[in-house]
Amino acid sequence: MSAAQTVHTAAHPEQALREAHLYKEMLKIRETELQLARAYRDGHVMGACHTYVGQEAVAVGVCAHLQVEDAVFSTHRGHGHALAKGVAATEVAAELFGRATGCSGGRGGSMHLFSPEVGMMGTTGIVGPNILQAVGAGYAFQLNGEDRVAVAFFGDGAVNNGAFHEGLNLASIWDLPVVFVCENNLYATEVPFAYSAGNPEVAMRAEGYGCPGRVVDGNDVMEVDTVAGEAVTRARRGDGPTLLECKTYRTRAHAEGMPEVGYRTQEEVDSWKARDPIALLRSHLMGTERxxxxxxxxxEDEAREEALAAIKFAKASPWPDPSTVFDFVDSSDSAEAARRS
Structure with a gap:
């Protein structure tokens, strides 16, 4: 540790620890995603694989304020949300490999990650309905007098869906403890958001529902951390929902195996890579000499080793037992009856 680092860390101990935590969390997501993308190319990942590379600051900045009991409802691009909420990289990797040790027992794959033990209430391949699930959870928390917050992550492709409008309206009317996080990465699959919205500014829609709407630099984890902290605090004290529009960018294809450019230019991709959230925080840490x-x-080496270990764990894990094929399909009685027939 340098003398300069000692001085700055001593002067700002809490801030230094916070920044270190955020950096490590983003590294965990990035390295895990890169290894999963490689595993997909090698034929180990079952089904589609939508990586979160480039958007790590959003999940990390938001989830840094959540307790285990708080609930996250995610999207098809949900690996980062799951990891930031506390799902182990080994469980995420094993799930994508279709193995029994995965967080969903190998039954869900990339788009159906589920780990209620840490408040990860599911990812979904259907665009929009998780918004209503978060509202329902927030309503339950309010009815039961629980000190819990629900968070819905969704992309710009979901905001013209009826679930978005219905969810924000109801949450605002009843002051539900929900934080709506729109990860505006400019494209719904390969369709520019500006082509599908008369006004592509998402945050300003909150005014129509009577709740705060905030535009956030989704590649600046410190800004996300600050604004998300305010939104979570507001929800937790009973003042109602907040809509966050985190402007960010996925630097890989919509899903592995799909084209990265064509619908967008390489120059655009490179310009966003120049504002990579991990590189930005690294530069900040170096500049402050903390x-x-x-x-x-x-x-960085530790994050890479942990990601490699997660892949190794997934490869070594067993496949689900065929005798459990009816489990979780229906009620336990129905599953048992089907198994006996």
Missing amino acids: VAADEISAW
């Missing part, structure tokens, strides 16, 4: 370069490198 952390030495060799320590940051050690964090």
